[in-house]
Amino acid sequence: MKFYIRVLKYLSPETHQIVLTIVVSLLTSLFSVVSIYMILPLLNTVFNNNTEQVQTAQSAEKASPPVHKPRATSVQNIIGNIDIDSYKEELKHAFENLIQAETKQKTLLNICIFLIVVFSLKNFFLYLNNQLIIRVQTKTAKKLRDEVFKKIIHMPLSYFHEHKVGTLMNYVHHEVTVVHDAVSSSFVNLIRNPLMVFFIVVVLVIISWKLTLFALIISIASLISIRFIGKKIKSYASMIQSRMGNLNSKLQEVFNGIKLIKANSMENYEVDRFTDFTNEFRRISLKSNQLKGITGPLNETFGVAAIAIALWFGGIQVFSGEMSSVELIVFAFALFSVMQPVKAISQAYTKIQEGLGSAKRIFKIIDAESDLKNGMREIESFTDSIKLENIWFSYHKTENSEVLRDVSLEIKKGETVALVGSSGSGKSTLVDLILRFYDVDKGRILVDGYDIKDYDLNSLRKMFGVVTQEVILFNDSIAGNIAYGTGKNASAEEIVEAAKIANAHEFIEKAAQKFDTNIGDRGLRLSGGQRQRLSIARAMLKNPPILIFDEATSALDNESEKLVQDAINNAMRDRTAIVIAHRLSTIKSADKIVVMDKGKVVEVGSHFELLERNGIYKKLYNMQFLTPGDESPSFHKLENN
Numbered sequence: 001m002k003f004y005i006r007v008l009k010y011l012s013p014e015t016h017q018i019v020l021t022i023v024v025s026l027l028t029s030l031f032s033v034v035s036i037y038m039i040l041p042l043l044n045t046v047f048n049n050n051t052e053q054v055q056t057a058q059s060a061e062k063a064s065p066p067v068h069k070p071r072a073t074s075v076q077n078i079i080g081n082i083d084i085d086s087y088k089e090e091l092k093h094a095f096e097n098l099i100q101a102e103t104k105q106k107t108l109l110n111i112c113i114f115l116i117v118v119f120s121l122k123n124f125f126l127y128l129n130n131q132l133i134i135r136v137q138t139k140t141a142k143k144l145r146d147e148v149f150k151k152i153i154h155m156p157l158s159y160f161h162e163h164k165v166g167t168l169m170n171y172v173h174h175e176v177t178v179v180h181d182a183v184s185s186s187f188v189n190l191i192r193n194p195l196m197v198f199f200i201v202v203v204l205v206i207i208s209w210k211l212t213l214f215a216l217i218i219s220i221a222s223l224i225s226i227r228f229i230g231k232k233i234k235s236y237a238s239m240i241q242s243r244m245g246n247l248n249s250k251l252q253e254v255f256n257g258i259k260l261i262k263a264n265s266m267e268n269y270e271v272d273r274f275t276d277f278t279n280e281f282r283r284i285s286l287k288s289n290q291l292k293g294i295t296g297p298l299n300e301t302f303g304v305a306a307i308a309i310a311l312w313f314g315g316i317q318v319f320s321g322e323m324s325s326v327e328l329i330v331f332a333f334a335l336f337s338v339m340q341p342v343k344a345i346s347q348a349y350t351k352i353q354e355g356l357g358s359a360k361r362i363f364k365i366i367d368a369e370s371d372l373k374n375g376m377r378e379i380e381s382f383t384d385s386i387k388l389e390n391i392w393f394s395y396h397k398t399e400n401s402e403v404l405r406d407v408s409l410e411i412k413k414g415e416t417v418a419l420v421g422s423s424g425s426g427k428s429t430l431v432d433l434i435l436r437f438y439d440v441d442k443g444r445i446l447v448d449g450y451d452i453k454d455y456d457l458n459s460l461r462k463m464f465g466v467v468t469q470e471v472i473l474f475n476d477s478i479a480g481n482i483a484y485g486t487g488k489n490a491s492a493e494e495i496v497e498a499a500k501i502a503n504a505h506e507f508i509e510k511a512a513q514k515f516d517t518n519i520g521d522r523g524l525r526l527s528g529g530q531r532q533r534l535s536i537a538r539a540m541l542k543n544p545p546i547l548i549f550d551e552a553t554s555a556l557d558n559e560s561e562k563l564v565q566d567a568i569n570n571a572m573r574d575r576t577a578i579v580i581a582h583r584l585s586t587i588k589s590a591d592k593i594v595v596m597d598k599g600k601v602v603e604v605g606s607h608f609e610l611l612e613r614n615g616i617y618k619k620l621y622n623m624q625f626l627t628p629g630d631e632s633p634s635f636h637k638l639e640n641n
């Protein structure tokens, strides 16, 4: 219920539209019922051939054996002071006055015209009603979708490690759609259909309260059984929902790693895994649909049973002269008409339950607290240094899982600091902590003397330009890709200038539409080195005081590497830079080389100081450059320098 109220709160700004929807629902229901009730005078007029003069329902009734008095008494006995029969008579009179004409034929014509008008109005209001519901429902879904996306995108990086991409996509897409459907179902089945049922029941009671009572008992039995099945369906539905998340993740994983799959001829293996998955998915869908399928036939069986009992009981009343045969026909028709909304109401329970389940999951996302608290301090420029003071960090927050242990380091403005060390020694993690993708467990990181936790995250990250090995490019023009993330409208000149610094200008000029060339989905139409240089150009346009290069050249061939390395050297001029590199050749000229091993800083010094120290750096250096038969040009380059 709590969640239902919360979903309703999303609708609350649309109060005027909701009120209008209710009014139109009322009119729709009213006209639907009037159109059913109109059949009574129509049948009376058509079936009564005895007189030339107007044959009204009342006169038809009067022509039948006297039945009202004993019935009126019995109704009064049961419903106290309410004299239903006299209301019924008044209603009939009102109708008859409206349609009565001098001849039977004219009366019939009036009835038919009235019928067309009433049905037209009913359908007009039905259309209006549906349109109003769609407006509110799509607005609610849009609001929810925007909010979920906004929340997710602002969550810290750790959140994305904990949640599969497919599951997150499922929240934004599928779960919101389920709530969207539940909203319309709520409007129709909590407002329009109940009103419709109410009005039809009034008609039924007017015709025969006894028959109505029978039908009501059957309806209640039907509702109870549907409710029971609804619960089962709900649990299957949420199971399918979570599997849908897995499906998205699975597809994402496979298509992103398509190169790896093909290189290892793993297509068939992936097909088998996918087939296992779809088999399981089908099994659950089948079970859920088996249950869903029972709902319809069960409803109809109960509905038909209600009508059959009503007809049997009504027939006996007609035999005993308590009601006319025309009334019985209209009663059966009205009862049949009430079945559809009752059925919809009973099925709505399942739909609304599914919607509430999705709403619950969506609100869990919306309410998720980010463990990275934003600071208030703005940082306009980098003036002094970055200091890491005895920092400890672990991804899993369990004992002995620390990735960084008691790391202290100072990076002064204008310095180029290189991080080296074996794979998994914690270099990238250290950089991620400086960017505050995660918070340190112990110790602190200071930028210009203030803890980075005190800074506003956006303003802190504006100080950095990051170039990583995996370059993320979008399906946009080259210029658009370079300008991404600058937060300003970069001029064409600025973009060209950035491209020049990044050694990218030459290949861009050769492209079909130069800077306007679309680079295709994820930049696949570019070589690795070109992508790297675009990424450097992007960092240059942002013009940050501190640059971070994470393995920026490790995936390139020697020619590309040289171009990218030159671009990096250009970019680093007059800037503070943190460089992570596996190839030691690329960081030889760094002011400070920090050697990391198993999460600790083990050596710090210049290239030659570290070689002299004869420690881990020397070992790494020997491994990379002095292997017999190593023809690495990097080696020659280093030695020639």
Ligand SMILES: Nc1ncnc2c1ncn2[C@@H]1O[C@H](COP(=O)(O)OP(=O)(O)OP(=O)(O)O)[C@@H](O)[C@H]1O
Pocket: 161, 395, 396, 403, 421, 422, 423, 424, 425, 426, 427, 428, 429, 430
């Ligand atoms: N998101 C993560 N969740 C859990 N553990 C992680 C995560 N990222 C990295 N690690 C672990 O932290 C340790 C340090 O990883 P990190 O990427 O910082 O090392 P690295 O020195 O940059 O390695 P490489 O040179 O191979 O990139 C490794 O043991 C790695 O498995």
